[in-house]
Amino acid sequence: MNEIADTKPSNFIRHIIDSDMTANKYGGHFQTRFPPEPNGYLHIGHAKSICLNFGLAMDYKGLCTLRFDDTNPQKEEEEFVDAIKTDVHWLGFEFEKHLHYASSYFEKLYAYAVQLIEQGDAYVCDLSAEETREYRGTLTTPGKDSPYRERSIKENLDLFKRMRDGEFEDGSRLLRAKVDMASANINLRDPAIYRIRRDVVHHQTGTAWSIYPMYDYAHCLSDAIEGVTHSLCTLEFEDHRPLYDWFLNTIKTEHHPKQIEFSRLNLQYTITSKRKLTKLVEGNFVNGWNDPRMPTITGMRRRGYPAEALREFCLRIGVTKADNSVEMGILESCVRENLNENSPRAMAVLDPLKVVISNYPEDKTEQLIAPNHPQNESMGTREVPFSKTLYIDKSDFKEEANNKFKRLVKDKEVRLRNAYVIRCDEVIKDELGEVVELRCSYDPATLGVNPEDRKVKGVIHWVSAKHGIPLEIRVFDRLFNHPHPDMDKDVDDFTVHLNPDSLITLTQSIVEPSVALAASNLVYQFEREGYFCADSELSASGNLVFNRTITLRDTWVKTS
Ligand code: ATP
Ligand code: MG
DSSP: OHHHHHOOOOOHHHHHHHHHHHTTTTTTOOEEEEOOOSSSOOBHHHHHHHHHHHHHHHHTTOEEEEEEOOOOTTTOOHHHHHHHHHHHHHTTOOOGGGEEEGGGGHHHHHHHHHHHHHTTOEEEEOOOHHHHHHHHOOSSSOOOOOTTTTOOHHHHHHHHHHHHTTOSOTTSOEEEEOSOTTOSSGGGSSOEEEEEOOSOOBTTTBTSOSEEEOHHHHHHHHHHHHTOSEEEEEGGGGGGHHHHHHHHHHHTOSOOOEEEEEOOOOBTTSOOOHHHHHHHHHTTSSSSTTOTTSSBHHHHHHHTOOHHHHHHHHHHHOOOSSOOOBOHHHHHHHHHHHHHHHOOEEOEESSEEEEEETTSOTTOOEEEEEESSSSOGGGOEEEEEEOSEEEEEGGGEESSOOTTOOSEEBTOEEEETTSOEEEEEEEEEOTTSOEEEEEEEEEGGGTTOOTTTSOOSOEEOOEETTTOEEEEEEEEOOSBSSSSTTOOTTOSOGGGGBOTTSEEEEOSOEEOGGGGGOOTTOEEEETTTEEEEEOTTTOBTTBEEEEEEEOSSOOHHHHO
């Protein structure tokens, strides 16, 4: 985690915090929170918010809480609560001692609402949903006062208590803040504070409540109850800030956090909206929230993206107030740089072509020694079995080729990675003219010889046929064919931009045996092919399924 603490990028939020700290505004205290609504899994946009909130708390020696803003039981589930905890933890942040639920403040929030009624700042409104909309007015026309706005405090208190007691039907009444129906800001036109939901079961509070607080009301008060000093949220809440402050000022809470908005992360060729990701999952456009093509934290984890790379990405994109859209290449280069440094190397042949070494003894096996990393010797070495029959990749052979093709060509030589130089003597084809086997000879004097002393055109990877382990490889491409799938005004449904070829499965591949013993979260560089890791759900012993985490080089620039 030191890299977060050690790299202190300057941004407008830090400037605000610095000046608040200098002015000793909150008595030297600094506190943030990450406040997800448990109605879906976290995505890469949330990672930006998590890294920002937890990262600032570390830098300013303050505190960051994880708070579930669980005020809408209809859409929330325990499954999401658990998944969010797992993801935040995996990203590298501790919250165990500071884990909160807005729902645990329900009693306090109720008491604040009673206070608002007693002060004449809230009322029970009986307008129907449709009438409420009508009375609210529009962006250009002011709203109208509800006929229930001037109810007596006594009547309001009585009705609100009976709302809580479950006397009234869902939707029949609302508790509303008495702010200003003529405000230019629609959020201030007597917003709802409580709604009736009699028959839902809340994942934390069960059936204890028949009424639930609205997000805008619960959010600012939860911040205040927890003693948050800086409440960071995305730009769409800018227009809600006057309401945030109105609640806190009107209730006169002990703490008054400062809300600061920043721009959300939009990532090209994917979507960062929980609601839309829910649609992909529920419509079976992907295989669940942890599908490795999803921009969710759980999907990226399964795909093999290291947590450290996601944190590095969040640092690199920075925090501003400008709407922006980040190129996928930036995320991928963070992943690639991390894996290049940390991934052990191995050899896998994705599309095998059989090679028989004619002058190699039939039953012999040699255990050749190969480094696990080309630069990092501390990663050690491994044994790679070599035998008479091998596989190389089909794309690494041509019967004829010019000098640019630095692989195996008929009657020419190539070096087998970590092994010998071989020459292709004979090409065997099937009745359709397809190359099915190569007969080669090896030069026994070339093992471990400095490549400078025995120059050949190129180096290719290989796997011993007898020792190699078959594996299935899932190759992922971009999930959408459009850089901004959910912003295309020409289509109503962003799913039309889904890439039909975003998942291709290779079933003929074969990998060196050392890989079969690997842990599922270990990402390998299969030399010359890319980065791959065992799929945590589909891989079982004796049945290897690998995901391609990422290509060796950036493939976005030339194709997008
Ligand atoms: P969505 O719009 O994707 O459904 P949300 O904002 O409603 O997401 P919450 O669970 O309320 O989801 O978000 C928790 C926190 O994460 C909030 O503070 C929110 O502002 C922040 N957040 C959500 N999406 C992004 C994003 N794309 N970039 C940065 N922060 C985000
Ligand atoms: Mg939200």
